[in-house]
Amino acid sequence: MKIRQLEYFCAVAEEKSISAAARELHVAQPPISRQIAQLEEELGVQLFLRGSKGMSLTDAGQSLYQQTQQIFQDIRRVEDSVRSVGTGMSGRIKLGVIYSAMSYALHYINEYHSRYPQVELFIRVGSPQELIESLNRGELHALFLRTAAREPSGLQERILGEDKLELIMREDLDPAPELNEVPIERLEGVPMCLLRSDDLWSYNDFLVQECQRSGFTPNVTCHCYDTPMAMQMVLSGFGISFLPKSILSTHPGAPLKAKLCAVCRSARMPFWHGTARCSAPRVCSASSRRR
Numbered sequence: 001m002k003i004r005q006l007e008y009f010c011a012v013a014e015e016k017s018i019s020a021a022a023r024e025l026h027v028a029q030p031p032i033s034r035q036i037a038q039l040e041e042e043l044g045v046q047l048f049l050r051g052s053k054g055m056s057l058t059d060a061g062q063s064l065y066q067q068t069q070q071i072f073q074d075i076r077r078v079e080d081s082v083r084s085v086g087t088g089m090s091g092r093i094k095l096g097v098i099y100s101a102m103s104y105a106l107h108y109i110n111e112y113h114s115r116y117p118q119v120e121l122f123i124r125v126g127s128p129q130e131l132i133e134s135l136n137r138g139e140l141h142a143l144f145l146r147t148a149a150r151e152p153s154g155l156q157e158r159i160l161g162e163d164k165l166e167l168i169m170r171e172d173l174d175p176a177p178e179l180n181e182v183p184i185e186r187l188e189g190v191p192m193c194l195l196r197s198d199d200l201w202s203y204n205d206f207l208v209q210e211c212q213r214s215g216f217t218p219n220v221t222c223h224c225y226d227t228p229m230a231m232q233m234v235l236s237g238f239g240i241s242f243l244p245k246s247i248l249s250t251h252p253g254a255p256l257k258a259k260l261c262a263v264c265r266s267a268r269m270p271f272w273h274g275t276a277r278c279s280a281p282r283v284c285s286a287s288s289r290r291r
């Protein structure tokens with residue numbers, strides 16, 4: 001039993017004649033007659049009653065017609081599903097997000113989900129190194145990171161925006177409370193909680209170098225493994241840190257503030273993705289380019 005045979009069979013059942021079915025399908029009558037006869041022979045039953053008023057279905061033919069309609073509905077459903085996945089309208093996206101890029105990432109994730117609600121999202125938060133390794137292994141489709149001093153190899157990048165690197169501190173540890181911007185020399189002796197020197201982004205290497213150019217070595221009281229640890233140390237009053245300003249949005253209501261430093265610069269917000277053969281990530285990437 002072939003799909004073509006079932007198409008011819010349904011057309012004859014609906015048009016009640018082979019000639020009318022041939023006109024509807026834009027084919028000659030003989031192929032339809034042959035396929036109907038072959039179908040009846042294969043099934044071992046008579047499907048049509050031939051009379052002066054046309055062709056009508058037998059009980060066996062009526063049963064086949066009803067089941068064939070269900071088959072065609074299933075085929076259309078499969079076709080729609082495959083097209084949807086192929087165009088990125090459905091499927092799965094596995095995203096990695098670093099802690100300090102969370103506020104940026106959520107904006108794009110929410111926008112993407114509103115456009116493509118049928119896409120199932122899986123989101124993992126982790127360290128840059130862990131997420132990059134997962135992307136390289138094919139466990140993730142794309143990452144929301146920050147521009148690194150040592151950029152990952154083999155990945156494609158789309159810039160989403162920029163985020164100021166500023167001093168993050170508690171009010172009582174502000175080294176220049178009377179000023180809107182902290183002069184670099186005011187940082188001398190101030191306890192600082194910085195990311196470790198081998199951190200992928202090298203934010204703090206930049207700050208340390210600027211302090212040294214100004215004639216002093218910063219008082220680094222804590223080398224933190226990651227941004228969440230640095231934020232916890234700042235919250236505890238252990239010192240101040242040098243991080244992207246948007247990090248404050250991850251601690252709403254916390255007694256913290258961000259303040260410009262004379263050597264502050266911007267951190268670019270890239271959207272990294274590999275070459276996974278998955279349409280949904282490509283659509284997500286295209287969405288980021290429109291920004």
